[in-house]
Amino acid sequence: MNHIEGVLERIDADIDNSTDRLFDLLKIKSISTDPAFKEECRKAAEWLARELSEIGIKSSVRDTTGHPMVVGHSEADASKAGPHVLFYGHYDVQPVDPLELWETDPFEPKIVTKPDGSKIIVARGSADDKGQLLTFVEAARAWIAETGSLPLNVSVIFEGEEESGSPSLDAFLDANSKELSCDLALICDTGMWNEETPAITIMMRGLMGEQIDITASDRDLHSGHFGGAAANPIHILSSILAGLHDKTGKVTLPDFYDGVSEVPETVTAMWDGLGFTTEGFLGPVGLDVPAGENDRTALQQIWSRPTLEINGVWGGYTGAGFKTVIPSKASAKVSCRLVGDQDPEKIRSSLRKYVEDNLPADCSVEFHEHGSSASTHVDYTNPAVDHARNALTEEWGKEAALIGAGGSIPIVGDFKNKLSMDTLLIGFGLEDDQIHSPNEKYNFSSFHKGIRSWARILDALAKA
Amino acid sequence: MNHIEGVLERIDADIDNSTDRLFDLLKIKSISTDPAFKEECRKAAEWLARELSEIGIKSSVRDTTGHPMVVGHSEADASKAGPHVLFYGHYDVQPVDPLELWETDPFEPKIVTKPDGSKIIVARGSADDKGQLLTFVEAARAWIAETGSLPLNVSVIFEGEEESGSPSLDAFLDANSKELSCDLALICDTGMWNEETPAITIMMRGLMGEQIDITASDRDLHSGHFGGAAANPIHILSSILAGLHDKTGKVTLPDFYDGVSEVPETVTAMWDGLGFTTEGFLGPVGLDVPAGENDRTALQQIWSRPTLEINGVWGGYTGAGFKTVIPSKASAKVSCRLVGDQDPEKIRSSLRKYVEDNLPADCSVEFHEHGSSASTHVDYTNPAVDHARNALTEEWGKEAALIGAGGSIPIVGDFKNKLSMDTLLIGFGLEDDQIHSPNEKYNFSSFHKGIRSWARILDALAKA
Numbered sequence: 001m002n003h004i005e006g007v008l009e010r011i012d013a014d015i016d017n018s019t020d021r022l023f024d025l026l027k028i029k030s031i032s033t034d035p036a037f038k039e040e041c042r043k044a045a046e047w048l049a050r051e052l053s054e055i056g057i058k059s060s061v062r063d064t065t066g067h068p069m070v071v072g073h074s075e076a077d078a079s080k081a082g083p084h085v086l087f088y089g090h091y092d093v094q095p096v097d098p099l100e101l102w103e104t105d106p107f108e109p110k111i112v113t114k115p116d117g118s119k120i121i122v123a124r125g126s127a128d129d130k131g132q133l134l135t136f137v138e139a140a141r142a143w144i145a146e147t148g149s150l151p152l153n154v155s156v157i158f159e160g161e162e163e164s165g166s167p168s169l170d171a172f173l174d175a176n177s178k179e180l181s182c183d184l185a186l187i188c189d190t191g192m193w194n195e196e197t198p199a200i201t202i203m204m205r206g207l208m209g210e211q212i213d214i215t216a217s218d219r220d221l222h223s224g225h226f227g228g229a230a231a232n233p234i235h236i237l238s239s240i241l242a243g244l245h246d247k248t249g250k251v252t253l254p255d256f257y258d259g260v261s262e263v264p265e266t267v268t269a270m271w272d273g274l275g276f277t278t279e280g281f282l283g284p285v286g287l288d289v290p291a292g293e294n295d296r297t298a299l300q301q302i303w304s305r306p307t308l309e310i311n312g313v314w315g316g317y318t319g320a321g322f323k324t325v326i327p328s329k330a331s332a333k334v335s336c337r338l339v340g341d342q343d344p345e346k347i348r349s350s351l352r353k354y355v356e357d358n359l360p361a362d363c364s365v366e367f368h369e370h371g372s373s374a375s376t377h378v379d380y381t382n383p384a385v386d387h388a389r390n391a392l393t394e395e396w397g398k399e400a401a402l403i404g405a406g407g408s409i410p411i412v413g414d415f416k417n418k419l420s421m422d423t424l425l426i427g428f429g430l431e432d433d434q435i436h437s438p439n440e441k442y443n444f445s446s447f448h449k450g451i452r453s454w455a456r457i458l459d460a461l462a463k464a
Numbered sequence: 465m466n467h468i469e470g471v472l473e474r475i476d477a478d479i480d481n482s483t484d485r486l487f488d489l490l491k492i493k494s495i496s497t498d499p500a501f502k503e504e505c506r507k508a509a510e511w512l513a514r515e516l517s518e519i520g521i522k523s524s525v526r527d528t529t530g531h532p533m534v535v536g537h538s539e540a541d542a543s544k545a546g547p548h549v550l551f552y553g554h555y556d557v558q559p560v561d562p563l564e565l566w567e568t569d570p571f572e573p574k575i576v577t578k579p580d581g582s583k584i585i586v587a588r589g590s591a592d593d594k595g596q597l598l599t600f601v602e603a604a605r606a607w608i609a610e611t612g613s614l615p616l617n618v619s620v621i622f623e624g625e626e627e628s629g630s631p632s633l634d635a636f637l638d639a640n641s642k643e644l645s646c647d648l649a650l651i652c653d654t655g656m657w658n659e660e661t662p663a664i665t666i667m668m669r670g671l672m673g674e675q676i677d678i679t680a681s682d683r684d685l686h687s688g689h690f691g692g693a694a695a696n697p698i699h700i701l702s703s704i705l706a707g708l709h710d711k712t713g714k715v716t717l718p719d720f721y722d723g724v725s726e727v728p729e730t731v732t733a734m735w736d737g738l739g740f741t742t743e744g745f746l747g748p749v750g751l752d753v754p755a756g757e758n759d760r761t762a763l764q765q766i767w768s769r770p771t772l773e774i775n776g777v778w779g780g781y782t783g784a785g786f787k788t789v790i791p792s793k794a795s796a797k798v799s800c801r802l803v804g805d806q807d808p809e810k811i812r813s814s815l816r817k818y819v820e821d822n823l824p825a826d827c828s829v830e831f832h833e834h835g836s837s838a839s840t841h842v843d844y845t846n847p848a849v850d851h852a853r854n855a856l857t858e859e860w861g862k863e864a865a866l867i868g869a870g871g872s873i874p875i876v877g878d879f880k881n882k883l884s885m886d887t888l889l890i891g892f893g894l895e896d897d898q899i900h901s902p903n904e905k906y907n908f909s910s911f912h913k914g915i916r917s918w919a920r921i922l923d924a925l926a927k928a
Contacts (some may be wrong), residue, residue: 222901287826311790405689436691
């Protein structure tokens with residue numbers, strides 16, 4: 001019996017209610033990186049556990065040393081044919097600063113109609129990842145409403161610390177490995193190739209984050225009294241940061257490129273066929289000169305090459321007007337995107353040694369670790385990739401692309417290493433979603449057709 | 465008739481009331497650089513005009529396009545022998561951040577007794593410049609109370625924008641040049657050589673301030689999606705800032721050292737006799753390696769050599785936790801201390817050109833000027849220098865030193881150029897006063913003996 005047409009009709013009929021539910025979730029200010037929003041994170045977890053339980057995926061909020069997890073399971077049915085899938089998403093969101101650049105309140109979601117008549121959902125988390133994770137939940141809702149059950153066994157885990165380096169995840173997976181080990185993991189936290197072309201992501205960069213705090217004098221100094229003689233930590237930090245890249249855009253840290261391998265030609269050939277252009281990629285954000293390694297294409301730079309970026313820098317007087325101070329301290333937040341077999345902790349050590357080696361004798365440095373994850377590769381010979389690809393192609397009317405991604409979803413490695421599961425990375429984000437930036441949005445079509453896509457993928461996997 | 469002993473006795477008897485008056489002024493939050501404190505600046509001006517008028521120096525608050533000036537004059541008496549003096553001070557103070565490093569409220573002045581029994585006055589502005597300017601006002605008060613008048617004709621000007629580059633000063637001096645042109649200017653905004661040795665400052669560095677705002681992409685970007693391909697303005701800014709000095713500590717800007725001349729041997733010989741040590745200077749602030757030009761002594765570095773310092777830097781995410789952002793903008797506040805005949809505006813142009821020349825083609829920069837002043841030299845052959853030096857030597861029991869100073873008091877140049885007056889720079893600050901830093905203090909002995917010093921200097925100038 002083929003239920004999928006009924007499920008899809010139900011999704012279309014219920015889309016306004018689905019949107020209302022998304023708005024409810026988007027209104028919760030679940031910024032995980034800022035302790036001020038701790039209670040809001042819990043509120044988001046409780047909202048999800050309630051929604052899942054109501055549709056028949058019995059779920060609970062599970063405490064960790066940080067923000068809680070939500071874990072749920074559909075009623076187990078051994079007669080179901082397909083794989084038991086574990087769906088992962090994260091309910092936490094990025095901070096919203098600079099707030100003054102938002103055109104609407106980041107936590108008051110709005111539907112905006114664009115000049116071409118298409119609609120977007122504007123709010124922090126609309127694309128990363130609340131809108132995306134809800135595409136799966138709403139697909140499950142439609143399946144159960146239409147047929148009384150899901151076509152295969154489904155478990156769910158939602159995390160609340162993805163945007164702050166997932167500090168509690170490892171311990172939680174270890175402690176609950178039996179409960180969470182399924183046959184295949186599904187994640188909706190990636191993008192489409194473009195607005196018309198769905199994609200499965202098969203290659204993602206890892207991440208290593210580090211904060212560097214340099215101290216020179218033990219107090220702020222007057223630049224008139226001490227200027228010239230006293231070490232200025234902003235000068236020192238600037239020189240250290242400037243020395244991290246050479247003139248060709250390569251990272252200078254010793255052994256940084258250990259473990260970086262070239263992408264196989266079968267994959268690069270597929271990429272060459274995607275019609276990617278540097279102008280098309282950088283133009284929409286106001287740039288046109290690729291800034292990284294100058295012997296690589298921009299697509300290689302973002303998908304298959306490692307990076308070192310300074311994500312924040314601060315020191316001295318930064319307010320209105322002027323203050324002729326030589327500050328005591330200056331700081332930077334640095335992160336590396338990693339590929340292949342690069343070892344995040346080796347790179348962290350190399351960075352720390354480089355900073356220490358370049359510090360004047362009377363200055364000191366403190367380091368603060370901000371998480372790490374190795375690069376991950378999906379085994380694209382897993383037959384589930386083909387089934388999902390077909391389902392996506394059917395929904396979107398364009399063949400789904402197998403792509404790389406510059407961002408990191410560390411849990412893919414954990415699912416493989418701790419729970420022995422492959423992961424399907426399927427998402428409906430777009431380059432212009434402005435995730436992590438002001439005015440984050442999610443295309444309404446990503447939301448609607450994303451729900452329909454998951455309904456089809458569940459169907460395809462169940463029949464496999 | 466010799467009044468000075470009576471005046472000094474009156475100062476001693478009245479010192480508690482003098483301190484109470486200082487506390488009243490210190491409680492006013494007159495931070496000129498931050499628009500939020502506009503009304504507090506006016507309050508400080510009104511307080512000063514009232515106090516001066518009460519003791520017989522008729523004063524008024526005079527509006528400018530920024531914070532107001534206070535101008536006052538003692539009753540003119542053509543029979544008075546000495547020079548007509550104009551005393552200058554500034555009632556505005558530096559911002560107080562980082563507030564968490566203050567041990568007491570910066571605007572709740574406290575007397576603290578140190579382990580050796582000496583007392584200090586702790587508050588923002590205690591040394592820079594409210595405590596200092598009040599030494600003159602209290603000396604004038606004692607003279608008038610004791611003798612019915614001042615020993616010479618006195619005018620006063622108090623500014624409220626010294627800490628923010630004195631934007632209204634030039635126009636005000638031009639508009640009121642007739643009223644303000646006297647025979648000699650007196651300023652109390654400098655330091656002693658050390659706690660026992662008074663000093664007259666004969667050489668001060670100039671200042672040029674500039675803010676650099678670099679823009680790369682037109683929005684904040686996700687470092688996973690764009691990292692490697694998109695220009696990062698913090699990298700660009702760091703490289704630009706790092707390139708401003710070479711390995712010997714010299715500033716690299718073209719023509720930066722034009723107009724820098726060597727100090728005459730007569731002066732350096734005097735300096736060599738002062739017993740200055742690098743350890744004694746840098747040790748108390750937790751440093752021991754002179755950071756500037758490596759072919760100069762630390763004393764030369766701070767008194768007679770130009771500098772370029774980064775006073776503030778900011779960009780990207782600087783809050784708690786981590787945000788993997790490539791920001792759109794990064795900024796720095798830069799200032800140069802200038803000596804000899806260095807031209808501040810030529811150096812500003814050189815800095816701007818250097819930044820523009822080092823900017824990637826798809827990035828842009830905005831500059832914001834934060835004031836400038838050339839270096840100033842006091843003519844130490846003016847006989848007033850000797851009279852004042854003798855008066856100081858008498859009060860402190862140690863010969864007053866003729867010193868250089870790293871900081872800038874731009875008005876000295878204006879007094880010379882616009883009003884044809886030489887200036888005597890006499891102050892009672894100390895290296896450990898932590899001006900512009902948390903826990904600013906002024907030694908109680910600086911305040912008390914400072915008042916006595918001015919009483920003696922007025923006497924000495926009147927008799928000259």
